[in-house]
Amino acid sequence: MTLPADRTPVIIGIGEIVDRPADPALALEPLALMDAAIRAADADAGGGWLDRVDSIDIINMVSWRYDSVASRLNARLGINPARSVYGVVGGETPTARIHEAAVRIMNGNSRIAIVTAGEAQHAVGKARAAGIELPWTPPAKTPENPIIPSDHVTPMAIRHGIMQPVHIYPLYENATTAAWGLTPVEALAESGAAYAMISDVAAANPHAWTPKAFTADAIVTPSPDNRMIAWPYTKRMVANNTVNMGAAVVLTTLALAREAGIAEDRMVFIHGGAAAAEPMDYLMRDQFTHSVAQNAVLGQAMRIAEAGFDRVELYSCFPTVPKMARRTLGLDPAKVFSVTGGLSFFGTPLNGYMLHATCAMVRALRAAPATHALLYGQGGYVTKHHALVVGSAPGAAAALMLPKDVQEDAEAARGDVPFFDAAYSGPARIETFSVVYDRDGAPSYGSVIGRTPAGDRVFGRIEIADTDTLGPLLSLDRSPIGDEGRVTVDEDGLQRWAAG
Structure with a gap:
């Protein structure tokens, strides 16, 4: 059974902005990027939707901190929706906000909704380097929903310096390499081949920040312009957040879209999805060879799309994420896991990447319709996960009505969490590790997560001089x-x- 047309959620408009002025003082601030992207999405949907918008979600911004974000954006747009929300930090949040907007439409609580994001980290960095004061809305002394580092990493992680995503994802990369029976060079070859394919996608995407194709060797091999960041990741294997980009998506009901004369081959239907999370403290996770939260949301997505996915967007901030997801989904290694170009090559407007990925997926489905496609977003450091199933035709009503929270599934699959013994001295074995490099491409510091003979967990700092x-x-x-x-x-x- 499908939903009635006045309760069937569809994406009808998409807009993307890439801003590249040579002079950072001429760059658009994030509010302006979102304004432009929303107007582009409205135009893509045929125009005339903005005045009727009743819900707007704004993805959390990092490059420039405002107060009263929603009211500032609404004032620029000249709209006054009944619901305006500025969100919290998370790479999965665009996928989540689109899913939630679809559920509100299905329940009759919304008729026209917008999700938008904008970042200008490139302009901010260039202005800072040049000593230029940007002529933007003054940043707030007390910004809304800022990142609070202590909410994301523990004092122990900070003391070890293993506290940024680029430090933490290698814990999974190095653990999965061994769990899958690979040598490090074989794991790098897999990463290089996969990332070369998505760089090809970025090269063909007119909205990409780095529209250039790279060979696998050029991605995984350190060089002066591709330095090591954290073992075994080079710069081209790491998300690039120094971009100026904005994106927006307009959703409405199938009935309103038909009334406006929008052709159904331009609509993308929301079928359903799921969310789950790992513990924020990575030392309190059961293991580093997979994510039970990732498996739970992808499992729900596979139940919705019983026949599988024609195309996928797997979050690619670091290679371990799509490599784990590919195995869970049973995808062939030759299948390209992005329609956008990936966070390294398309670019990473911080929390906004999956909104750009949604725009790319809409274009892909307009060009070549498919029953099911997957948008999988992730936030934190293998922490928060959200999968969204979309397609070129309506899905079953039951799929969209499924609970989006599958945390219970994740917890049922979680193994025992080892006791963390910070006072232990004695023999142990390596569970996983992270080695961080300096800007000259040399090892700087690192830590091993280990297990004692009793199975307890330890966290040992590495002396880099100890060869x-x-x-x-x-x-x-x-x-x-x-x-x-x-x-x-x-x-x-x-x-x-x-060692020893």
Whole structure:
């Protein structure tokens, strides 16, 4: 059974803006990027929708901090929707907000909704480097919904310096390499091949920040313009957030879209989706070889799309995320996992990437209709997950009415979480590790997450000068996961890790 037309949610308009002025003082601020993207999306839908919008969701901004974000944007647009919400941080939030807007439309609580995002990190960085004061809306002394680092990482993570996404995703990359029976060089080859394919997609996307194709070797091999960031990731394997971009999506009912004369081959239908999360403290996760939250949301997506997906967008901030997702979904390694170009090549307007991915998916489905396509977004560091199933025709009503929260499924699959013993000294084996590089491309510091003979978890800082310890961690020929070592507690109270 399908929903009645006045309760069937459809995407009818998309808009994207890429802003590249040579002079950062001429760059559009995030509010202006969103304004332009929304007007482009309205025009894409045939025009005349803005005055009737009853709901607007604004994705959290990082590059420029405002107060009263929703009211400022509404004033620029000259609209006054009944519902205006500025969201919290998360790479999965565009997917979530689109899903939630669709549910409100299905329930009769909304008729016309907008989701929008905008970032100008490139202009902000260039202005700072040049000592230029940007002629934008003054930043707020107390901005709305700022990132609070202590909400995302613990004091222990901060003391170890393993606190940014680029430091933490390698914990999964290095653990999965061993779990899948790969050598590091084989895992790099998989990453390089996959990322080369999405760079081809970015090269053909007129909205990409880096519309250039790269070979697998050029992606995984360190070079002066592709330095190591954190083992085994080079710059081209890491999300690029120094972009100026805006995006918007307009949703309404099938009935209103038909009334406006929009051809159904230009509409994209929302079929349903799911959300789940891992513990924020990565030391409190059961393991690093997969994510039970990712598996839960992708499992729900597969139940909605029983026959599988014609095309997919798998969040690609770091290679481990789409590689894990590909295995869960059972996708062939030759299948391109992005219709957008990926966060390294298309660009990463911070929390807004999946909104651009939605625009790209809409274009793809308009060009070549398909029953089911997947938008999978992720936030934090393998922390928050949201999958959304869309298609070129209406889906079953039951699918959209399924609960979007599948946290119980994730918890049912979660293994026992090891006790973290920060005072332990003695023998242990490597569970996983992260080595962070400096701007010259040399190892700077790192830490090992280990397991004691009793199965407890430890967290040992690596002495970079200790080549006996560091060498095996950086080997391309064999994974060091499972290797024996020794933990000691130093005078500063932190555990230290040494090989042997």
